[in-house]
Amino acid sequence: MRIALDAMGGDEAPLKIVEGGLQALKESGNRFELVLVGRKQEVEGEISRLSGSGLNYSIVDATEVIKMDETPNTALKQKRDSSIVVGAYLHKERKVDAFVSAGNTGAFMAASTLILGRVKGVGRPAVGTPLPTVTGTCFLIDSGANSDSRPHHIVEFGVMASIFVREIMKKEDPTVGLLNIGEEASKGNELAQASYPLLEKSGLNFIGNIEGRDILAGKADVVLCDGFVGNIVLKFAESILPTLRSRFKLFASGNVLRMVQAGLMAKTLKKVLKGFSYEAYGGAPLLGVNGVSIIGHGSSSVLAVKNMVFRAEEMVNHNIGKLIENSISKIEGKAV
Amino acid sequence: MRIALDAMGGDEAPLKIVEGGLQALKESGNRFELVLVGRKQEVEGEISRLSGSGLNYSIVDATEVIKMDETPNTALKQKRDSSIVVGAYLHKERKVDAFVSAGNTGAFMAASTLILGRVKGVGRPAVGTPLPTVTGTCFLIDSGANSDSRPHHIVEFGVMASIFVREIMKKEDPTVGLLNIGEEASKGNELAQASYPLLEKSGLNFIGNIEGRDILAGKADVVLCDGFVGNIVLKFAESILPTLRSRFKLFASGNVLRMVQAGLMAKTLKKVLKGFSYEAYGGAPLLGVNGVSIIGHGSSSVLAVKNMVFRAEEMVNHNIGKLIENSISKIEGKAV
Numbered sequence: 033m034r035i036a037l038d039a040m041g042g043d044e045a046p047l048k049i050v051e052g053g054l055q056a057l058k059e060s061g062n063r064f065e066l067v068l069v070g071r072k073q074e075v076e077g078e079i080s081r082l083s084g085s086g087l088n089y090s091i092v093d094a095t096e097v098i099k100m101d102e103t104p105n106t107a108l109k110q111k112r113d114s115s116i117v118v119g120a121y122l123h124k125e126r127k128v129d130a131f132v133s134a135g136n137t138g139a140f141m142a143a144s145t146l147i148l149g150r151v152k153g154v155g156r157p158a159v160g161t162p163l164p165t166v167t168g169t170c171f172l173i174d175s176g177a178n179s180d181s182r183p184h185h186i187v188e189f190g191v192m193a194s195i196f197v198r199e200i201m202k203k204e205d206p207t208v209g210l211l212n213i214g215e216e217a218s219k220g221n222e223l224a225q226a227s228y229p230l231l232e233k234s235g236l237n238f239i240g241n242i243e244g245r246d247i248l249a250g251k252a253d254v255v256l257c258d259g260f261v262g263n264i265v266l267k268f269a270e271s272i273l274p275t276l277r278s279r280f281k282l283f284a285s286g287n288v289l290r291m292v293q294a295g296l297m298a299k300t301l302k303k304v305l306k307g308f309s310y311e312a313y314g315g316a317p318l319l320g321v322n323g324v325s326i327i328g329h330g331s332s333s334v335l336a337v338k339n340m341v342f343r344a345e346e347m348v349n350h351n352i353g354k355l356i357e358n359s360i361s362k363i364e365g366k367a368v
Numbered sequence: 369m370r371i372a373l374d375a376m377g378g379d380e381a382p383l384k385i386v387e388g389g390l391q392a393l394k395e396s397g398n399r400f401e402l403v404l405v406g407r408k409q410e411v412e413g414e415i416s417r418l419s420g421s422g423l424n425y426s427i428v429d430a431t432e433v434i435k436m437d438e439t440p441n442t443a444l445k446q447k448r449d450s451s452i453v454v455g456a457y458l459h460k461e462r463k464v465d466a467f468v469s470a471g472n473t474g475a476f477m478a479a480s481t482l483i484l485g486r487v488k489g490v491g492r493p494a495v496g497t498p499l500p501t502v503t504g505t506c507f508l509i510d511s512g513a514n515s516d517s518r519p520h521h522i523v524e525f526g527v528m529a530s531i532f533v534r535e536i537m538k539k540e541d542p543t544v545g546l547l548n549i550g551e552e553a554s555k556g557n558e559l560a561q562a563s564y565p566l567l568e569k570s571g572l573n574f575i576g577n578i579e580g581r582d583i584l585a586g587k588a589d590v591v592l593c594d595g596f597v598g599n600i601v602l603k604f605a606e607s608i609l610p611t612l613r614s615r616f617k618l619f620a621s622g623n624v625l626r627m628v629q630a631g632l633m634a635k636t637l638k639k640v641l642k643g644f645s646y647e648a649y650g651g652a653p654l655l656g657v658n659g660v661s662i663i664g665h666g667s668s669s670v671l672a673v674k675n676m677v678f679r680a681e682e683m684v685n686h687n688i689g690k691l692i693e694n695s696i697s698k699i700e701g702k703a704v
Contacts, residue, residue: 103552138550166615166618167618176549180557211600213512213595213599213600213603214474216439221515221594221596224596243600243603244602244603244604244605244606245603246607247607248604248608258557259549260556260557261596263549263579263580264547264593265601265604267580267581268583268584268601268605271580271583274581274585275502279644280640282502283639283640293636294636297636297637300629300630301633303619304612304615304619308615
């Protein structure tokens with residue numbers, strides 16, 4: 033198996049990215065080949081600094097870098113030799129089995145969708161993001177690939193997510209909730225109202241509408257929504273820990289006693305919030321594309337990158353794309 | 369001035385509600401008349417228990433109660449003598465200047481909108497909810513009155529919110545951000561894309577798009593969105609503290625040392641999160657109706673009810689409805 037890693041994508045690329053990739057190789061005992069895509073000299077520099085010789089890696093040169101804040105479509109057109117575009121073509125040509133990037137999310141999603149194409153029967157690929165709950169993890173889909181989805185897309189998201197959660201997150205028959213603003217089937221916007229009956233007859237383990245407060249409470253394993261709502265919820269969720277941190281700083285600033293209090297709490301709080309960090313989750317898969325594309329957080333740490341590479345390996349092993357194709361073909365007639 | 373209070377609305381009604389109302393009277397030195405709407409005998413019972421004699425209150429009997437989980441429209445039709453319906457008619461007939469309820473939100477919104485009618489020029493009344501940020505408070509509108517809003521409704525929400533934030537939350541020229549999934553004007557769903565140019569020429573202090581992570585960071589004083597998105601964000605936000613609490617319990621359960629640690633932290637954490645409780649905010653105004661309607665959280669405490677009554681008084685004093693009418697009439701030609 034060959035897994036491509038965008039060595040140039042991420043706030044601390046290439047250093048942390050290369051380090052995470054090499055750690056995955058070490059831990060796995062060179063179980064797969066890691067294909068580092070990026071500026072060859074820079075990547076080689078990091079590898080020698082990290083004493084990576086003997087590991088099962090190769091480098092594919094890509095001279096350009098799409099920056100985190102560039103407009104995706106423009107960047108993709110102008111930077112044909114960027115790590116994101118080069119990696120996507122390697123993937124399309126099946127020179128690699130998966131492609132992982134913590135770089136510009138929009139550019140990576142667009143490159144994956146346009147270059148790889150979609151799984152047969154899938155109208156719109158969608159990003160699924162694991163989110164912590166009180167007792168475990170849920171899977172928020174679509175967390176940002178699509179706006180103005182149609183009802184049958186919502187069903188597709190549910191099918192793809194259910195497969196992912198079953199195969200990779202190891203939950204048998206995951207519950208699927210439609211993110212809405214009330215419990216009754218008649219509640220919500222036009223999209224939610226039209227999606228509800230399709231979900232009911234979809235064959236998914238649909239438990240009905242769930243509300244914003246039910247996400248962290250862990251009421252559903254799969255939280256279904258349009259990517260506009262999902263992305264806002266995801267970014268809001270990601271801002272909670274930084275907000276807590278800022279509050280602590282404000283509380284402690286200029287007061288020694290409080291500084292000590294806050295310091296003492298930090299350690300316990302970390303334990304309390306264990307699992308509330310994205311690092312453990314192995315990134316967010318873009319489901320429904322012809323391949324295995326995993327999106328990492330821009331601030332991905334070494335640990336996060338390592339886990340994404342392992343996640344990619346797992347998705348290839350489970351043949352998620354094929355499972356999606358099979359399930360979508362069964363559901364199509366019923367749902368649309 | 370006469371302020372009506374739905375004595376039967378809220379998880380701990382009528383006790384906590386009546387107590388909050390009477391406290392407002394006491395603290396204000398009977399500055400206004402409090403009109404308690406609800407089952408007369410029950411309300412009188414609470415008043416005598418709370419030694420409320422000598423306070424400037426009256427009771428208007430309403431024999432029925434709309435429960436928290438009833439379907440709004442059905443309940444309104446069937447329970448014509450409920451505190452919510454009776455209070456709304458008192459308000460419409462100008463026997464009271466404001467109506468405050470911590471009861472069934474959907475029923476209260478519907479009764480207010482249908483019975484009071486809308487301010488001239490307002491297409492859709494909207495709920496605005498104060499939310500804590502790292503350094504202060506923002507105002508999320510619409511947080512649940514409307515789904516599938518049109519672009520000119522978003523502009524209306526911005527106008528109404530800017531007036532409220534300026535007059536009541538005392539921020540000169542509040543900044544207005546459009547909740548979206550990217551910074552550029554071209555980002556987002558059709559609604560966001562079409563709203564952006566209208567907001568640019570609205571005369572509001574529009575600072576462009578903001579993302580989910582910018583809400584708690586306090587990037588904008590007014591956070592604009594459709595009520596579907598706003599309600600999901602609001603309920604998600606409200607679930608953060610309960611989630612933290614559950615996590616603490618899990619952490620501490622069955623381990624004495626950890627219980628002590630958690631106990632020690634609780635006090636400090638409370639200080640750190642000061643202001644992160646909804647109690648201080650005086651409820652969520654339904655802006656754009658012909659009157660002053662304030663919606664309280666179902667779990668409103670005595671303090672929360674008291675603050676809502678004061679908030680209602682302030683809104684009457686500032687004549688928010690008239691200010692909205694004037695501003696909407698100026699903006700209409702430009703925006704729509």
